[in-house]
Amino acid sequence: MEHGLPSIKSWKSLVKRRNNAQEGGKSSWKMKPVVVLMCTVLLIFWYKTTNIQYEQTEIEETDYPFEMAKESEPVSEKLKGLPFGIMQPKSDLELKPLWSSSSLRSKSGELTNRNLLAMPVGLKQKDNVDAVVKKFLPANFTVILFHYDGNMDQWWDLEWSSKAIHIVAHNQTKWWFAKRFLHPDIVSIYDYVFLWDEDLGVENFNPQKYLRIVKTAGLEISQPALHPNSTEVHHRITVRSRTKIFHRRVYDSRGNMKCSNASEGPPCTGFVEGMAPVFSRSAWFCTWNLIQNDLVHGWGMDMKLGYCAQGDRSKKVGIVDSEYIFHQGIQTLGGSGYPDKKNSARSGVNRVSYVTIQILICLL
Numbered sequence: 559m560e561h562g563l564p565s566i567k568s569w570k571s572l573v574k575r576r577n578n579a580q581e582g583g584k585s586s587w588k589m590k591p592v593v594v595l596m597c598t599v600l601l602i603f604w605y606k607t608t609n610i611q612y613e614q615t616e617i618e619e620t621d622y623p624f625e626m627a628k629e630s631e632p633v634s635e636k637l638k639g640l641p642f643g644i645m646q647p648k649s650d651l652e653l654k655p656l657w658s659s660s661s662l663r664s665k666s667g668e669l670t671n672r673n674l675l676a677m678p679v680g681l682k683q684k685d686n687v688d689a690v691v692k693k694f695l696p697a698n699f700t701v702i703l704f705h706y707d708g709n710m711d712q713w714w715d716l717e718w719s720s721k722a723i724h725i726v727a728h729n730q731t732k733w734w735f736a737k738r739f740l741h742p743d744i745v746s747i748y749d750y751v752f753l754w755d756e757d758l759g760v761e762n763f764n765p766q767k768y769l770r771i772v773k774t775a776g777l778e779i780s781q782p783a784l785h786p787n788s789t790e791v792h793h794r795i796t797v798r799s800r801t802k803i804f805h806r807r808v809y810d811s812r813g814n815m816k817c818s819n820a821s822e823g824p825p826c827t828g829f830v831e832g833m834a835p836v837f838s839r840s841a842w843f844c845t846w847n848l849i850q851n852d853l854v855h856g857w858g859m860d861m862k863l864g865y866c867a868q869g870d871r872s873k874k875v876g877i878v879d880s881e882y883i884f885h886q887g888i889q890t891l892g893g894s895g896y897p898d899k900k901n902s903a904r905s906g907v908n909r910v911s912y913v914t915i916q917i918l919i920c921l922l
Contacts, residue, residue, distance in 0.1 A: 759885075
């Protein structure tokens with residue numbers, strides 16, 4: 559009998575195993591809600607990420623409505639190794655936040671009618687540049703500043719400075735910057751490119767009103783008229799007319815240059831000056847290719863911009879009178895717009911650039 563019955567120790571061991579099994583089952587049931595919650599969170603995170611990527615793809619497709627490379631088009635041999643659908647031949651100058659796939663401005667839904675203001679700036683003109691940028695940023699402009707004096711750090715105290723793009727290259731002009739940083743593939747999302755000098759007074763200028771006039775008039779290349787009292791006025795066609803909204807030509811019988819209805823070229827018609835040109839997307843594509851790589855001050859460029867008017871320069875190039883600026887003519891980088899004895903060496907370089915343009919135009 560004693561050998562047939564389990565011992566007290568065996569019974570205790572059996573009870574202990576059953577209790578452990580029950581406790582293990584209870585603990586596993588307690589863990590299941592945690593596991594389910596974690597899986598739910600991961601699914602939500604995956605869904606949100608996928609959805610954001612899809613929305614960003616749609617936004618980028620609307621960002622580049624023109625000249626988009628199609629997958630069906632033949633591509634360079636160097637690109638054949640890329641997976642299908644991954645090619646992105648364009649870019650932009652929109653600032654991106656660290657933890658989002660959209661641009662800073664797209665949060666407010668401003669995805670259309672984007673324009674670019676590009677200016678060479680020095681610390682001496684800081685107050686004037688501040689006034690200009692404050693006019694443009696509220697009008698949905700992207701701002702890029704080219705610091706030619708190397709003093710970028712002293713601009714951070716301006717409230718808008720973190721919203722602008724800053725590029726530094728010592729003693730370089732706006733044409734040098736434009737050729738290297740405003741490639742058409744980079745600025746193709748912008749409807750208009752304002753390539754302005756830093757010494758322009760904008761008290762009587764409204765960017766939005768200006769663009770409405772330019773679009774209505776069909777101007778591919780334009781500039782705001784100059785106040786008659788501006789410090790530097792080199793060509794009469796750029797002077798503001800009080801009775802007009804815009805004009806395309808000037809009539810002048812004084813001096814050697816006679817301007818009349820028979821005039822077909824600059825500076826009588828089809829002309830804007832180099833201190834404040836405004837280009838449409840198509841006109842800038844052409845102008846960027848016109849800019850010679852060794853161009854410095856840009857003397858002679860304004861006489862050739864009409865070749866990029868996307869049609870008849872006498873109709874596609876104009877001066878807007880109702881929105882005008884004041885040219886202060888302050889000598890900063892490189893001095894005045896024309897060579898003198900002190901700048902004879904540099905002017906020789908620019909004459910080479912000008913002659914290069916002339917030769918290229920003749921060959922066309």
